[in-house]
Amino acid sequence: MIISCINVLNKQEETSTRVISVDEEENIIQNSTFEDGLNNWSGRGGCKILLHDSMGDGKVVPLIGKAFASATERTQNWNGIQQDVSGRVQRKLAYEVTAVVRIFGSTTPSDVRVTLWVQGQNGREQYIGIANAQATDKDWVQLQGKFLVNGVAAKAVIYVEGPPPGTDILLNRLVVKHAEKLPPSSPPDFQDVLFGVNILQNSNLSDNLNGWFPLGPCTLSTANGSPLILPPMARDSLGTHEPLNGRYILVTNRSQTWMGPAQTITDKLKLNLTYQVSAWVRIGSVKTGPQNINVALGVDSQWVNGGQVEAVDERWYEIGGSFRIENQPSRVIVYVQGPSAGVDLMVAGLQIFPVDRKARFKHLRNLTDKVRKRDVILKISGIDTHNCFEDMISNVVKVRQSKNSFPIGTCISRSTIDNEDFVDFFVKNFNWAVFGNELKWYWTESQQGNLNYNDADELLDLCSKNGIQVRGHCIFWEVPSAVQSWVQNLNKNDLMNAVQNRLNSLLTRYKGKFRHYDVNNEMLHGSFYQDRLGKDIRAFMFKTAHQLDPSPILFVNDYHVEDGADIRATPEKYINHIIGLQEQGAPVGGIGVQGHIDNPVGPVVCAALDKLGTLGLPIWFTELDVSSSNEFVRADDLEVMLREAYAHPAVGGVMLWGFWELFMRNNGHLVDAEGEVNEAGKRFLALKHEWLSHARGPIDDQGEFKFRGFPGTYTIEVDTMTKKFTKTFTVDNGDSPLEVAIEL
C-alpha cells in the first residue's frame, strides 16, 4: 500500500534545527560530538571519515561543540559514518535518536538516513530505518526517530547514510537514548459542538453570492436547476433537513484548474473535530474528457482533500468526503476546483458540518444486533426437570461467549514475533493474520532464483500453532515501484516465465495453507504487469492461482476505495474493474478494501460498502489503519471503522495493518513500543468485549434456553441444587435459529 500525501497535516515531521539538550549519561553513543576525535567511529563500507573544526573556508562550522566528522570517498549510498553499539542496545526498549547532519560537495538536497543494522544470535540480519530527512549543504538539519529491537541482538551498528556516491555526509552529533514516554493526550472537548450544522455561510445562495469569493480571476454567478434532494451521503449526518432549493454557483472564465468558488472558514473550525463535506457538482462540457472535481481545503500553504469525484458527463455528481485539522492554522479556505482550464464548473449545496459519531454508533449497535447475531435454542438434557417446582427454579443457565468467530486480524512481521509481548497481544486478540512483507515477491525472491520462504514459514508456523487463519498477501503487486529490479529488467518472454514460476513456486509450496490470496495488489493504482504482458495477464494470474490451489478465496485489493477522496479508486471504478476481470474468467472471490484511512466518516464509508456490496462478494477490510496524534481521536476513528464494518452485512472480516508502535503507520498504534495499551487499544478491546454475548436465566419447561448471540465459542454453566455442569458449544454463522443439543 501507499499512504497518500493528501492529509499531510496529520503527519508532522520534525526536521527543525532546534537543538535538543541531552543528558550525555543517557546517550549510548560514545564520543557523540567528536570531542575525543574520531574514537569509536568508523567509515561504513570502506569510505573514509575525517575530523573537522570547519570546512568550506569556514562556512561550515559545528552547530554543537567544537568538531564534526565527514564521510568522504563514498562509493555507495549506504556508505557513511558508523558506530558499533553491540551490547548497548537492549531488546524491547524503545530508543529515540537524534542526529545533526548536513551534506557537503553537492548543491542538490539529498536524503540522509539513520539506520541500525542488527544481527541476531542465529545470524539473521536486519536493517531498521530510524529517521530520514532532506539535507542540504546550506544548514545542519536534525533527524529524529525511534526504534525498537524485538529480538536478541548479538551485534548492532548504527550509521548515517543515504546521499549518492561522491557527496560527503557531515555528522555533528548522534544521540541514542531510551525514549521518554509521551504525555498522554487529553480528550478533545466537543461539548458545545453543533453536530450536523453546516459551518459555511449562505450555502443555499438565497443571499445571492454573499460570503463567496472567486479563487483567482474566474467569474461566479448563480443559477437555478440543481438537485433538490440532499446528497445521499449527507442525509444520515444532517438528520431532518429541508430539501435543497435548486440554486447553484456557476463558475466561468476558469483559466486554471484550481479556480472556483471559495469561502474563508478559519474561525469556524474546531481542532481535532471531524467534518463531513457534501456537495453536488457538475461540469459545463465534457469536450476535454473526464474531469476531476475536488473540494479542497487550503490550510495555510497546504492542500487538504475534502473529497473528489470524476465527472464524465453533464449530470450532477455527489461529493462526499471529510477532513480534520489537528494543528492550529492561521488561515483556512475551502474551495471547489479541479476541471481543466476553460471548463465551467457548477456547485450546489456545498456544506461542511461536524459529524456526531456517537449518534451513529447507537444506530450501528442496533444494526449489528440484526446483522450479526443469531437466535440460539439450547436443548438441555441430562438433568431432572420433572422434579418439584423449586428444583425447576434453581436450574439456572449462564451462557458466556469466550470467543467471537468474526474474523478480526492483524498484520504481523518476522521481527515482531521475536517479541513475546507482541505475540501475547496478537494471539489473545486476533483470530486472523497477514504478513507485512514476508510473502511479497520482492521478499521471497529479491534476487532471481534465490528463494527465501523462511520468514513466511516461521510466521505461518506461529499462526497455525495458535489456530490463527492467514491471508496470503500478495502474489503480485501491480504498482511499478513495488516490483523488484530484476523483474523490472526482464524482457516480455522472461517476465512471463517469471510470473508463471512465481505462481507455481508460491501456490504449490503453500497449497491449502492460506485462506485468501491478494492476487495482484492495487490494480487500480498501477499496471506494471498489464502494461508489459497485456490485458489478459490479470485474469491469467487469478485462473492459474485457482488451478494450483483451489481452496483459497482470491481477492482484489486496493486503497482509498472507501474514503471518497481518490478518483482512481472510486467504488464505481472498483466495481467495473472487478466485473471486467470476471468477464475475462478470473475467479474473483472477495473484495479487499485496504482501509488506510484518515478522518473517517461513517456514512461515506458505508456508502462505498453499499455500492461494492451489489457485487455479492464478501468485502474485507484488509489493511485497516487510522492516524491521529491524539489517541482519543484515533480511538474514535478506529471505532468508526470497526463499527461500520461489523454492522455491514457484506463485510466478511477486518484486518488491522498492525497494532504495535513503530511496526505500523505513524500515530496509528494501539499499543506503544514497550507494550502499554493506549486509548485506541483500550477502545479496540472494549469493542471486542462488547461483541461477546452473554445470557442467563432459567431453563423453560421444554428443557430449553433461548438467547440471541454472536457466532463463536460459548460456555454454558447449569447450576442445579445439587450440581454445577459446564459445557462448551459453538454458534456458527447463519440466519435461521440454531438448535444446539446440550447433554449434561
Ligand SMILES: *[C@@H]1O[C@H](CO)[C@@H](O)[C@H](O)[C@H]1NC(C)=O
Ligand atoms: C437558506 O438557508 C438559510 C440558513 O442559512 C435559511 O434561513 C433559508 O431559509 C434557506 N433558504 C432556502 C430557500 O432554503
Ligand SMILES: *[C@@H]1O[C@H](CO)[C@@H](O)[C@H](O)[C@H]1NC(C)=O
Ligand atoms: C467570461 O466568460 C464569458 C462566457 O462564459 C465571456 O462572455 C466573457 O467574455 C468572459 N470574460 C472574461 C473576462 O474573460
Ligand SMILES: *[C@@H]1O[C@H](CO)[C@@H](O)[C@H](O)[C@H]1NC(C)=O
Ligand atoms: C435501537 O434500538 C432500540 C431498541 O429496539 C430503540 O429503542 C432505539 O431507538 C434504536 N436506536 C437507534 C439509534 O436506532
Ligand SMILES: *[C@@H]1O[C@H](CO)[C@@H](O)[C@H](O)[C@H]1NC(C)=O
Ligand atoms: C488536539 O489534539 C492534539 C494532539 O493530542 C492536542 O495537542 C491538542 O491540544 C488538541 N486540541 C484540541 C483543541 O483539542
